[in-house]
Amino acid sequence: MRWTWAAGRGLLALMVVLTGYVAAGASADDRAPDGRGPLTLATGGDLTGYLGPLLAGWNRDRPGERVTLVELPDSSDETYAQMTTDLRAGERSRFDILNIDVNWTSQFAAAGWIRPLPRERFPLDSFLRPVVATATWDGRLYAVPYVTNAGLLLYRADILEKEGLAPPRTWAELENAARTVAPRYGLDGYAGQFLPYEGLTVNAAEAVYSAGGTILGDEGERVTVDSEAAREGIGFLARGVRDGWIPAQALTYKEEESKQSFSDGELLFLRNWPYAYVGASGPGSAVAGKVGAVPMPGPDGPGTSVLGGSNLAVSSHTPHPDTAARLLAHLSGEEVQRLVLTRGSLPPVRADVYEDPALIRRFPYLPTLREAVLAAAPRPKSPRYDQVSLVVQAVVQDALTGRLTPEAAVRRLARELNAISSGS
Structure with a gap:
């Protein structure tokens, strides 16, 4: 998953100089009794390089609390594997702060790998309301939202204007235009991220949510997917592949492949993260100046996107929790959040950034994204x-390829998710 995350789906881009880095983490001499001292922050691969210079300012002003950035692979699966391996090392862990995909928060918290955080130290009331839910587990705050994301259509x-059509607000409008208008212009109708990986979990969850359904409840203890809404959502996607307005090639798409197809002028509609809007509107795109974006449609009106983005979490074994908390507050402050957008081209979590007229002129999709x-x-x-996502990917892929009907897919999802929930 790209930084789309989730933007999800990739993780946040950071620059890192590893020269002189001590792999064992903070030494005994670094363990200040007041909880302050140097930190190591782990994140996924660097795509924009904006945060390295930003943290250089923190390090210049706080020489006794320097932050060393460790860049893990671009692949979210590899980043997850390296983070979890390190966290399982306990006190031998190298990492103090982890920039984690929002959907890892619950798993890391339940495993005891990250520590609960005091809510009063962070500007939670300044954030877009839904992002805080991605940072909680069992009623407690375990991370601080840093970057958010939501899928857009x-x-x-240019084509919809020629046809006298408004952007689709319902599945029926999307399907009709994808099936009838797109072929008149030599285009495929609609694509998302339908390769079996985290992106397919996101697309499937959005379809189920948009139809009014859910997949799990009660922090994963209750399976709720066996519903008419889930059958309707998965059926919508499966019908698109069966009838051809979702091209078969889309079953191989992740974020970048689908973005490229849209930017090359091959698609009428694309579900992706906001970074794809920026790319399709920029230099080298065949459709620059011809792109619009609206919230994802649903059966009867606007649908429900899945939240992407990343949260900053503190390792349970950091010797410097006070410095860690102050760094998290700094990174979620207004000044840094503006830089997240203007230098990193990533969606910030603070609500006020989305209401700045100057930023809206520069990033016209901000109101839609908000x-x-x-x-x-x-x-x-x-x-x-991790097990839940793998099951969703496998079952939904079978539905998209016609190996399972939507009804059979939902029954199998319920059965396999119940097995995971019960630990069997």
């Missing part, structure tokens, strides 16, 4: 989220 504004985030929902919370 990108569309060819609307999408406010209507969005987290992925299913579970202490076994």
Whole structure:
């Protein structure tokens, strides 16, 4: 998953200089009794490089609390594997702060790998309301939201204008235009991220949520997917592949492949994160100046996107929890949050950034993204989220390829998710 995350789906980009880095983490001499001292922050691969210079300012002003950045692989699966391996090392862990995909928060918290945080130290009331839910587990705050994301429907504004059509607000409008208008212009109709990986979990969850359903409840203890809404949501996607307005090629798409297809002028509609809007509107895109974006549609009106983004969490074994908390407050402050957008091209979590007229002129999709985030929902919370996601991917892929009917897919999902929930 790209930084789309989730933007999800990739993780946040950070620059890192590893020269002189001590792999064992803070030494005994670094363990200040007041909880202050140097930190190591782990994150996924660097895509923009904006945060390295930003943290250089923190390090210059606080020489006794320097932050060393450790850049893990671009692949979210590899980043997850390296983070969890390190966290399982306990007191031998190298990492003090982890920049984690929002859907890892519940699993890391349930495992005891990250520590609960005092709510009063962070500007939670300044955040877009839904993002805080991605940072909680069992009623407690375990991370601080840093970057958010929500899926948007990108569309060819020039073509819809020629046809006298408004951007689709319902599945029926999307399907009709994808099936009838797109072929007249030599285009495929609609694509998302339908390769079996985290992106497929996101697309499937959005379809189920938009139809009014859920997948899990009670922090993963209750399976709720066996519903008419789930059958309707999965059926909508499966019908698109069967009838051809979702091209078969889309079953191989992750975020970047689908973005490229849209930017090359091959698609009428695309579900993706806001970074794809920026790319399709920029230099080198065949559709620059011809792109619009609206919230994802649903059966009867605007649908529900899945929240992407990243949260900053503190290792349970850090020797410097006070410095860690102050760094998290700094990174979620207004000044840094503006830089998240203007230098990193990533969606910030603070609500006031979305209302700045100057920023809206520079990033015209901000009002649409704000609307999408406010209507969005987290992925299913579970202490076994990695297993949940793998099951969703496998079952939904079978539905999209016609190996299972939507009805059979939902029954199988319920059965396998119940097995995970019960620990069997």
